Amino acid sequence: MHKNTLGRDNRARKRGPHRSQEQVEILKELATLIAARTTRGRPGRASVAVQQCMIQFGLDSDFKMTPQEVNRVANLPEWTTLLEVMIKSRRADLAFRTTEQEQWNQQRRIDRTRISLKSIKALASFQVSMHRNLSKQN
Numbered sequence: 001m002h003k004n005t006l007g008r009d010n011r012a013r014k015r016g017p018h019r020s021q022e023q024v025e026i027l028k029e030l031a032t033l034i035a036a037r038t039t040r041g042r043p044g045r046a047s048v049a050v051q052q053c054m055i056q057f058g059l060d061s062d063f064k065m066t067p068q069e070v071n072r073v074a075n076l077p078e079w080t081t082l083l084e085v086m087i088k089s090r091r092a093d094l095a096f097r098t099t100e101q102e103q104w105n106q107q108r109r110i111d112r113t114r115i116s117l118k119s120i121k122a123l124a125s126f127q128v129s130m131h132r133n134l135s136k137q138n
Contacts, residue, residue, distance in 0.1 A: 037083045046070040
């Protein structure tokens, strides 16, 4: 993979800082759900976001709907309710993943601190033993 001039590889820059692949996928799904809830397609046709949601939910393959039928479904109040529930669900998943990531990062910080403390103690112990050895030689 080629490096950019700033030193971060393209995958990390696309994914964003400190985000797992799961978090990126959830954010994409969430953006599609929100777009489907707020956008309207051309007259008689559903928006691309609505069509993507249909694919995501598996409704396109289950019912083989025409674009006009997809538009009618997208205008139903039940569709809006479904989108709201899915948005809440994906936000909860994202919060869980974010909390999980934060806990993992916190554990790494704690582990690094422990390693640093062990290193400092080992260094101090080494210095004391060296001081003793040097004072015995003098």
